Amino acid sequence: MSDSGNEVLVIGAGMAGLTAARALAEAGRSVLVIEAQGRIGGRILTRRVGDDAIELGAEFIHGRPPELWALIAEAGLETYERGGTQFCFDDDGLRDCSGEMEDSFAPLEALETFAGPDMSFAAYLDREQVPEERRGRVVGYVEGFNAADHREISALSLGVQQKAEEESEGDRVWRLRGGYDQLTEYLAQRIRERGGRIALETPVQEIRWKAGRVEAIHAGGNFVASQAVVTLPLGVLQGGRVKFSPQPETVFAAMDGLRMGQARRFTLVFRERFWAKLPQPAGLSGMGFFFSFAAMPPVWWTPHPETAATITGWVGGPRSAALDGMGAEELGSEACSTLARIFGIKTEAVAAMLLECCTHDWRHDPFALGAYSYVAAGGLETSHRMQEPVERTLFFAGEHTDVTGHWGTVHAAMRSGLRAAAQVLEGDSGGLAMVK
Numbered sequence: 464m465s466d467s468g469n470e471v472l473v474i475g476a477g478m479a480g481l482t483a484a485r486a487l488a489e490a491g492r493s494v495l496v497i498e499a500q501g502r503i504g505g506r507i508l509t510r511r512v513g514d515d516a517i518e519l520g521a522e523f524i525h526g527r528p529p530e531l532w533a534l535i536a537e538a539g540l541e542t543y544e545r546g547g548t549q550f551c552f553d554d555d556g557l558r559d560c561s562g563e564m565e566d567s568f569a570p571l572e573a574l575e576t577f578a579g580p581d582m583s584f585a586a587y588l589d590r591e592q593v594p595e596e597r598r599g600r601v602v603g604y605v606e607g608f609n610a611a612d613h614r615e616i617s618a619l620s621l622g623v624q625q626k627a628e629e630e631s632e633g634d635r636v637w638r639l640r641g642g643y644d645q646l647t648e649y650l651a652q653r654i655r656e657r658g659g660r661i662a663l664e665t666p667v668q669e670i671r672w673k674a675g676r677v678e679a680i681h682a683g684g685n686f687v688a689s690q691a692v693v694t695l696p697l698g699v700l701q702g703g704r705v706k707f708s709p710q711p712e713t714v715f716a717a718m719d720g721l722r723m724g725q726a727r728r729f730t731l732v733f734r735e736r737f738w739a740k741l742p743q744p745a746g747l748s749g750m751g752f753f754f755s756f757a758a759m760p761p762v763w764w765t766p767h768p769e770t771a772a773t774i775t776g777w778v779g780g781p782r783s784a785a786l787d788g789m790g791a792e793e794l795g796s797e798a799c800s801t802l803a804r805i806f807g808i809k810t811e812a813v814a815a816m817l818l819e820c821c822t823h824d825w826r827h828d829p830f831a832l833g834a835y836s837y838v839a840a841g842g843l844e845t846s847h848r849m850q851e852p853v854e855r856t857l858f859f860a861g862e863h864t865d866v867t868g869h870w871g872t873v874h875a876a877m878r879s880g881l882r883a884a885a886q887v888l889e890g891d892s893g894g895l896a897m898v899k
């Protein structure tokens with residue numbers, strides 16, 4: 464690529480980068496996507512085990528975000544809505560607890576009308592004098608869903624998120640039959656059809672830039688263009704893994720308002736749905752989510768109503784550190800003993816059913832360095848500042864630059880890619896490149 468004025472580099476081939484690249488390629492721009500890994504998708508990572516598509520990164524479609532659903536329809540993909548009965552495991556054993564959690568979420572719902580000043584969710588619970596014994600479930604939910612530390616996450620951002628979810632039926636959850644990576648593959652195909660290129664296994668080490676010229680330096684040389692859309696994950700940016708010369712101060716100063724959240728997930732692939740055959744408690748064959756508050760991990764789910772013989776375990780936020788450094792085998796064997804306790808059967812019986820434990824270590828993945836972002840107390844304006852173009856030359860995108868209250872989701876990444884592409888293209892006509 465040369466700096467002829469029509470060319471754009473897109474750094475990162477996750478949902479944000481691929482979305483931006485497609486929009487730019489379709490608008491007639493010459494696009495080169497530069498991706499560090501030997502695959503596209505970033506934090507969308509699907510593994511196939513037999514007939515099952517196992518998600519190691521994003522799994523759910525949260526609610527009805529229009530751009531994501533439009534893409535799913537365009538790509539002709541099938542979805543199904545997740546459902547099932549909710550179970551809880553505590554001192555009383557395993558029992559149907561559907562509807563029981565709602566009361567615990569009252570402090571979170573009240574945040575919709577919270578006007579600040581901003582504080583952490585922990586400080587907010589103190590301010591509202593929520594008794595210690597009523598905090599466990601709501602804290603567990605906030606940390607699990609946001610991969611966040613409740614002592615750091617912004618109360619205002621949680622209120623914004625609550626409202627945003629309500630507006631898009633965020634309490635409903637779908638799954639892509641056959642795997643999330645079908646979406647990123649579809650986008651890559653569209654990009655290539657429009658003459659766009661995707662360079663894999665090309666980790667960018669440095670971005671050297673001045674107004675109207677960007678150079679992306681990698682081990683094998685450099686690519687030059689007039690503009691770049693930078694979709695590096697927040698963890699990679701904050702970890703200084705890619706050098707910016709010069710450092711765009713507005714963006715880097717703003718970044719302190721966000722945190723890269725941590726989470727650990729694994730999916731156990733079993734020979735059969737052994738839990739569905741257990742006599743007690745009733746209804747296990749229709750089990751969706753189940754919670755083991757005191758055990759590790761605290762959140763589990765089946766793919767119900769799909770009948771794949773899989774169970775996924777999840778822990779987000781500071782508690783995920785307990786599983787740090789554990790490989791698939793160790794996680795699988797620990798999970799078998801926890802599930803044995805939950806279901807009241809022998810560990811050996813569960814272990815004998817296990818075919819494989821699938822996991823990915825996002826915390827130590829050098830091209831992610833975490834699961835997804837959340838807003839720290841006082842940082843609500845950060846994403847707005849991060850999405851401002853830098854001298855019409857650098858355009859930052861990625862889930863962490865979302866300004867619609869959906870941080871940490873696939874549709875946030877997609878939205879940010881569309882916004883960045885529009886900013887690049889608006890620059891073409893000389894207009895002010897701001898889209899909110």
Ligand SMILES: Cc1cc2nc3c(=O)[nH]c(=O)nc-3n(C[C@H](O)[C@H](O)[C@H](O)COP(=O)(O)OP(=O)(O)OC[C@H]3O[C@@H](n4cnc5c(N)ncnc54)[C@H](O)[C@@H]3O)c2cc1C
Pocket residue numbers: 474475476477478479480497498499500503504505506507519520521522523524525665666667668694695696699704705726728825829830831833834835860861862863870871872873874875876
């Ligand atoms: C375990 C887990 C579960 C999740 N569950 C859900 C869910 O159920 N629903 C949902 O909506 N969202 C979920 N998410 C979040 C969702 O996956 C992300 O928000 C989204 O995929 C992020 O897309 P992105 O394009 O912003 O970043 P990424 O997908 O991370 O893309 C960034 C790209 O940049 C590349 N890169 C990094 N460094 C360099 C470099 N030096 N040079 C070149 N390229 C580089 C990376 O390899 C990557 O491909 C989950 C995430 C995780 C980790």
